[in-house]
Amino acid sequence: MSLPTCSPSAPTHRPMLRRTDRWDAFERDWRRRPTSHARNLRVYEALWREARALGTMPPEDPLDGIEDDVRRIRRLRRAQHLVRAPTGEDRAGA
Incomplete structure (x- = not known):
């Protein structure tokens, strides 16, 4: 297939x-x-x-890969600050 x-x-x-x-x-x-x-x-x-x-x-090690998860979450949180508010204002500057 x-x-x-x-x-x-x-x-x-x-x-x-x-x-x-x-x-x-x-x-x-x-x-x-x-x-x-x-x-x-x-x-x-x-x-x-x-x-x-x-x-x-x-899983043998429940924390296996936790570092990758933490990095991914940090990147997402940083990216959220770059998203503009509905009024056009930058959320990071508010």
Whole structure:
């Protein structure tokens, strides 16, 4: 199976779902179903067991990669100060 590639000539936006009316009907029907905490817990536990069997959970070192996360958050916070307020004023200068 080959994955689609992005090319300069590719359209910029293609809807993921062509029949949104069917999707909306599915969601409405799904919301009407009664929920079961016990069933949801069984599903969660089954997914957890599968992740452990695959060796992905829990991570050996929960703090692995924390430095990258901290750097990314700092960059985002700095960038937020550069965003202009709706009135056109710079938030960093306010």
